[in-house]
Amino acid sequence: MTAGEFKNWQAVQEEVRRRIHARIWAPGEMIPNEQDLAEEFGCARATVNRALRNLSEAGLLERRRKAGTRVALHPVRKATLSIPMIRKEIEDLGQSYGYERLFYRRGTPPEALLRQLKARENDQFVRVKSVQTADGAPFVFEDRWVNLTTVPGAAEQGFAETSANEWLLTHAPYTEGDIAFFAGNASEEVAGMLRCEAGAAIFVIDRVTWDNDRSITSVRQYFRPGYRMQTSI
Amino acid sequence: MTAGEFKNWQAVQEEVRRRIHARIWAPGEMIPNEQDLAEEFGCARATVNRALRNLSEAGLLERRRKAGTRVALHPVRKATLSIPMIRKEIEDLGQSYGYERLFYRRGTPPEALLRQLKARENDQFVRVKSVQTADGAPFVFEDRWVNLTTVPGAAEQGFAETSANEWLLTHAPYTEGDIAFFAGNASEEVAGMLRCEAGAAIFVIDRVTWDNDRSITSVRQYFRPGYRMQTSI
DNA sequence: TCTGATAATATGTGCAGACATATTACCAGA
DNA sequence: TCTGGTAATATGTCTGCACATATTATCAGA
Numbered sequence: 231m232t233a234g235e236f237k238n239w240q241a242v243q244e245e246v247r248r249r250i251h252a253r254i255w256a257p258g259e260m261i262p263n264e265q266d267l268a269e270e271f272g273c274a275r276a277t278v279n280r281a282l283r284n285l286s287e288a289g290l291l292e293r294r295r296k297a298g299t300r301v302a303l304h305p306v307r308k309a310t311l312s313i314p315m316i317r318k319e320i321e322d323l324g325q326s327y328g329y330e331r332l333f334y335r336r337g338t339p340p341e342a343l344l345r346q347l348k349a350r351e352n353d354q355f356v357r358v359k360s361v362q363t364a365d366g367a368p369f370v371f372e373d374r375w376v377n378l379t380t381v382p383g384a385a386e387q388g389f390a391e392t393s394a395n396e397w398l399l400t401h402a403p404y405t406e407g408d409i410a411f412f413a414g415n416a417s418e419e420v421a422g423m424l425r426c427e428a429g430a431a432i433f434v435i436d437r438v439t440w441d442n443d444r445s446i447t448s449v450r451q452y453f454r455p456g457y458r459m460q461t462s463i
Numbered sequence: 464m465t466a467g468e469f470k471n472w473q474a475v476q477e478e479v480r481r482r483i484h485a486r487i488w489a490p491g492e493m494i495p496n497e498q499d500l501a502e503e504f505g506c507a508r509a510t511v512n513r514a515l516r517n518l519s520e521a522g523l524l525e526r527r528r529k530a531g532t533r534v535a536l537h538p539v540r541k542a543t544l545s546i547p548m549i550r551k552e553i554e555d556l557g558q559s560y561g562y563e564r565l566f567y568r569r570g571t572p573p574e575a576l577l578r579q580l581k582a583r584e585n586d587q588f589v590r591v592k593s594v595q596t597a598d599g600a601p602f603v604f605e606d607r608w609v610n611l612t613t614v615p616g617a618a619e620q621g622f623a624e625t626s627a628n629e630w631l632l633t634h635a636p637y638t639e640g641d642i643a644f645f646a647g648n649a650s651e652e653v654a655g656m657l658r659c660e661a662g663a664a665i666f667v668i669d670r671v672t673w674d675n676d677r678s679i680t681s682v683r684q685y686f687r688p689g690y691r692m693q694t695s696i
Numbered sequence: 697t698c699t700g701a702t703a704a705t706a707t708g709t710g711c712a713g714a715c716a717t718a719t720t721a722c723c724a725g726a
Numbered sequence: 727t728c729t730g731g732t733a734a735t736a737t738g739t740c741t742g743c744a745c746a747t748a749t750t751a752t753c754a755g756a
Contacts, residue, residue, distance in 0.1 A: 237710080283737095293738095295717065296718060307546045312541055313696065315539075408695055411691065411692045461642055462641055497706075508742090528748040528750095
């Protein structure tokens with residue numbers, strides 16, 4: 231059990247996992263320091279460090295200098311969900327992807343949105359509405375504002391043929407973003423776009439992205455009724 | 464610019480980020496190998512490795528042995544959202560937390576759920592329904608099945624005073640889980656529990672967890688109307 | 697031209713040692 | 727008793743080196 235056969239960091243990580251899981255090290259409890267573990271496992275401290283650091287990033291351990299390492303009391307599980315790139319999602323379903331731009335006009339976003347975007351005085355914006363379809367049926371309806379001042383290329387692009395999301399991904403990298411998921415009843419407009427009943431429950435994503443402190447885009451995506459966003463943890 | 468002042472991995476990471484961002488290294492393009500970068504930055508290869516590995520985990524780079532490192536064409540942004548522990552979420556809002564068990568009875572889940580749980584022949588289950596409140600108002604209504612065979616302590620516990628989620632977190636650690644987010648129209652039961660109109664759009668989370676291949680619990684949580692799940696990316 | 701063995705190469709990881717840094721514990725002095 | 731300085735300590739990270747491993751490129755032989 232305590233022989234020195236944990237020679238790589240994955241093995242060390244698995245052994246630590248096992249001990250936490252088997253409650254040999256109970257939640258909230260301190261575990262031995264890296265040096266001792268390294269001796270026990272018969273490996274270098276760096277190897278133990280790598281394993282423990284990984285588990286700490288995963289939320290299973292809490293580490294603080296000098297204070298030591300303890301088993302997390304409330305393992306904050308982190309679900310990493312990839313921001314859906316719609317075309318890929320639809321194609322992975324084996325369905326044919328379609329895109330249609332419905333609306334494109336320069337204008338000024340409402341006051342509240344400007345604040346959220348941390349927009350500057352003379353920023354110019356364009357509003358783009360579009361639907362993306364799977365086998366011809368509406369999949370997502372999106373309503374987006376793009377900051378033309380920070381993304382000048384967007385003006386020529388126009389998003390008539392390619393979805394803004396896709397174009398922006400490769401042409402306007404962002405450094406930060408906020409994202410929110412919620413449920414909403416379909417308005418008349420949304421219901422019309424998604425070809426469903428008004429009032430149907432719709433899964434909605436709000437997303438805002440910045441390049442450092444310069445806003446790039448703000449988008450609200452309405453998914454077709456029944457859409458499920460899934461992941462493993 | 465190319466002087467050797469990138470002595471720690473964070474600095475290297477930032478410099479690489481900057482170059483990707485400034486399109487010195489464009490999407491899809493190969494970047495120099497670790498050895499060359501180490502020489503350029505005036506640090507050890509391990510330091511460069513740490514930085515690049517981190518960026519690769521973040522989805523900005525794609526690395527393959529021998530093939531080298533390239534800038535990701537479609538940076539798959541990963542939003543890491545912590546699975547909400549309701550009590551903490553409510554208390555962080557500065558509101559008073561409440562819990563009430565509404566239903567507790569042994570029984571057998573429907574066939575479809577049993578399959579999803581990968582349940583075994585003689586597994587015993589208990590169904591628990593409860594609400595959690597913020598300042599007295601309903602916040603979440605949840606409908607849960609707990610596997611008593613894998614979590615025997617659950618039978619004595621009963622979840623009369625503490626939410627199942629909280630108790631399970633510290634008493635039945637899980638190794639894997641599936642989670643899904645979607646929107647649904649409130650049924651009569653849900654509307655009654657959340658004190659809203661039937662048909663209101665409700666944000667719903669389905670979650671199933673396992674301890675290795677032994678199912679622990681399956682839960683569906685209905686959040687109060689207007690609930691938003693937020694995170695940064 | 698095709699196929700399979702082999703060499704070349706970039707990343708992945710291990711080790712030992714060193715120093716950096718945050719944080720705690722302790723103790724002297726007011 | 728309280729306070730501020732100092733020592734002790736666990737983690738954080740860098741270095742230089744080595745070898746492992748996956749993958750590609752190459753080339754000989756059929």
